[in-house]
Amino acid sequence: MRHSVFTLALASVICASSLAIEVGQSAPEIQLPGRTGAIKLSELKGKAVYLDFWASWCGPCKQSFPWMNEMQAKYGAKGLQVLAVNLDQKPEDAANFLQQTKADFLIALDPTGQSAQKYNVKGMPSSLLIGRDGKVTMVHTGFHAASKAELERAIVAALEAGK
Amino acid sequence: MKALQRMALRLALSAAALAATGCASITPVRPWEKGILAKPEMTFEGDTLDLMFTEHILASREGAAGGTGAGGGGCGCY
Numbered sequence: 001m002r003h004s005v006f007t008l009a010l011a012s013v014i015c016a017s018s019l020a021i022e023v024g025q026s027a028p029e030i031q032l033p034g035r036t037g038a039i040k041l042s043e044l045k046g047k048a049v050y051l052d053f054w055a056s057w058c059g060p061c062k063q064s065f066p067w068m069n070e071m072q073a074k075y076g077a078k079g080l081q082v083l084a085v086n087l088d089q090k091p092e093d094a095a096n097f098l099q100q101t102k103a104d105f106l107i108a109l110d111p112t113g114q115s116a117q118k119y120n121v122k123g124m125p126s127s128l129l130i131g132r133d134g135k136v137t138m139v140h141t142g143f144h145a146a147s148k149a150e151l152e153r154a155i156v157a158a159l160e161a162g163k
Numbered sequence: 164m165k166a167l168q169r170m171a172l173r174l175a176l177s178a179a180a181l182a183a184t185g186c187a188s189i190t191p192v193r194p195w196e197k198g199i200l201a202k203p204e205m206t207f208e209g210d211t212l213d214l215m216f217t218e219h220i221l222a223s224r225e226g227a228a229g230g231t232g233a234g235g236g237g238c239g240c241y
Contacts, residue, residue: 057201058240087195116195123241124194142241 020120021139027051027130028118032085032108035098039108042134044081048158049130052084053121056097061125064143065101071155072105078159079132085110087124129154132162194239201238 021028027049030041041049052068054061072082082105088094091111098107110116119128122141129138138154140147192200199205208214 053195055195055198057198058238060240089196089198093198113193113195116193121194123239124197125241126194 021136023136023139025136026134027136030115032110032115035107039106045134046132047079047081048132050082050155051130052125052127053087053116054084054125055087056093058124060143064125065103067148069102069104075155075159080155080159081106083108085115087113087116129158131158197238
């Protein structure tokens with residue numbers, strides 16, 4: 001008994017790693033304050049959710065905002081919800097950014113980064129697509145003009161899948 | 164005596180395990196914590212004009228250009 005406790009303690013020291021979110025896995029819950037009220041990911045079940053992690057200091061994140069507006073406008077009626085989680089450590093940075101940049105979709109505010117930790121965010125920006133059944137259908141890091149078409153195709157596929 | 168030996172063995176094992184993990188137990192700065200690193204003043208060369216001048220000298224004297232002109236600081240964004 002004492003031996004196994006010792007082994008366990010050793011093992012926990014060695015494997016202090018976190019696992020990435022993979023396609024097919026159910027999306028971990030996100031519960032954060034938003035701009036107008038609390039935001040809960042599980043309440044969006046039945047919709048396809050484009051979950052984006054961003055910060056005001058991140059250039060590609062800023063570039064992705066017009067595109068996310070476009071996607072929300074184009075596919076919102078078909079059941080898409082863009083949810084962008086802000087990870088600025090200073091909330092006023094996020095507020096300033098949102099004053100200058102139009103965001104016609106849900107914004108959640110996470111200055112402690114607890115949701116990013118849960119989703120094991122590997123780079124900024126990071127985005128995931130969550131199907132109507134609450135399962136992850138795509139994991140993506142970064143944002144380039146070149147990847148827009150691919151992302152849109154994934155969105156359309158996710159919207160079709162749960163009909 | 165045997166107990167003492169076992170104790171010593173355990174101590175040695177623990178020490179070896181800790182050494183094997185090295186700095187792995189120190190969590191590096193995570194992607195979403197790079198707000199301060201992303202500031203322009205965190206670049207190696209803070210002044211754009213000065214950088215252009217240095218680049219020009221380097222390019223004309225050494226026949227080497229590029230490699231220093233990345234925008235922003237250490238944001239590491241994709």
